[in-house]
Amino acid sequence: MGSDFKHRSAWLFLKNKHKWTNPQSTNAKRYHFRVIDEDSEHFGDDALPRPPGLQRLAKSQRSGSNSTASSCSNPIAYQEFMAIQYNLDRKAKMQVIEQESEDRRRLIQSQKIAEDMEVLQINTRGMDPADAAIINAQKARIRLAYPPPTN
Numbered sequence: 001m002g003s004d005f006k007h008r009s010a011w012l013f014l015k016n017k018h019k020w021t022n023p024q025s026t027n028a029k030r031y032h033f034r035v036i037d038e039d040s041e042h043f044g045d046d047a048l049p050r051p052p053g054l055q056r057l058a059k060s061q062r063s064g065s066n067s068t069a070s071s072c073s074n075p076i077a078y079q080e081f082m083a084i085q086y087n088l089d090r091k092a093k094m095q096v097i098e099q100e101s102e103d104r105r106r107l108i109q110s111q112k113i114a115e116d117m118e119v120l121q122i123n124t125r126g127m128d129p130a131d132a133a134i135i136n137a138q139k140a141r142i143r144l145a146y147p148p149p150t151n
Helices: 008-014 023-027 054-062 075-120 129-145
Strands: none
Touching: 075 129
16 A cells, blocks of 8 residues: 555545545445334234244345356256247347348349440440440340340
């Protein structure tokens, strides 16, 4: 405890706050539990007093580590639960991956269609006849790939 307090500005701000100046809060017992007896009006005049050892028995049972959610209580059921949870997580991830790949496939397909439509818009007038023949062959291939809708 021989080191200096490093947050002096915080202490200068907090030292006059209620939490640090209230003597009742600092002197109060923090771990004091009150036992409240049951009202006799709930049980009538024939209520029996609680046996002296019964309260301690209930407290000792409460403080035990026999939690039902503990993995140690039934390791086989826990392993089965974890296997089911793993399968559910895996299925959810696979669905996400499938959806992303389908979206990517659609995007690539739409980009290819856009490129093909740009080729169809190329004007071959004034072009070298060899280049125009190549462009016209591409246009013919594209027109075969995308037939016009029939109504």
